[in-house]
Amino acid sequence: MTLRDRGTMKWTSIFLPEHIAQLRRVKSEMDNAYNRKPSIDPEQWSDFESKIQYAYRTGMDCEIRYWRNWVAESVSGVIESVDPVGGALRIDGVEVPFREIVWVALEDV
Template sequence: MIKDRGTIKWTAMMLPEHVQKIKQWKREAYAENPRNLSEWELEDLQQTINQAFKQHKTVTISTWQEAKYAQWTGTITALDESQQLVLETLTAVKRVPFHSIHAAHLEDGSYD
C-alpha cells in the first residue's frame, strides 16, 4: 500500500516564501465570515452580560478574532467605559471589546 503524505512531502523542496504563501492562502480559504446580529439578539446578549455581571455568574463568551470565533469562560468583574468588559478566567484576566462579542451563555452550575 502506498502512503501518500500530501503536501508534506513537497515542503522540503519549497522555498520558505512559498511555504509562507501556502499557509496564508489556507488561512484565507478557510476563514469564516462574522455574522451580523439582529436587534433582538443584541438585546438578549446585553441582558445576559448584565445578569452575569450583577449576579457574579460564570459566563461563556464567543468573540470574533482573527477570522475565527474564540470562546472564553469566566466571570465578568467590570464593564469599562472604554467599551470593554473585564473577564476573569481561571488563568488570566482578559479585556474583551464589546464590538467583538457575538454570543454569551450563562453557566448554570449544575452538572448531571
C-alpha cells in the first residue's frame, strides 16, 4: 500500500465558494498592482547613457525614473556622482543602480 498525498486538494473542501472567489479576486488585484519592469533595448540605453554623461558634466538638472520594489519611482536634480565600477549613480541623495534605470530626461532651465 502506498501513501498518496492529495496536496492542496485536501484543504479545498473547507473553503466556501465565496472564499475561493474572493481569494481569486485578491490575487488578481495583487497581480495588477505589481507591474513588470520594462525592458530597455540597447539603443534606449545608449540614449540614457549620453543624457546621464551630459547632465553630470554640465551640472544640468535631470529626471531619472528607476525600478524599485515592483514600481517605478522618480528622482530629479543634479547628478552628484557616477560610479561606473559599482554600476550606480547618486542623484539628490538617492543611490540608483544602472540596471534599475528605466527612463532619463534632461530638464530645461
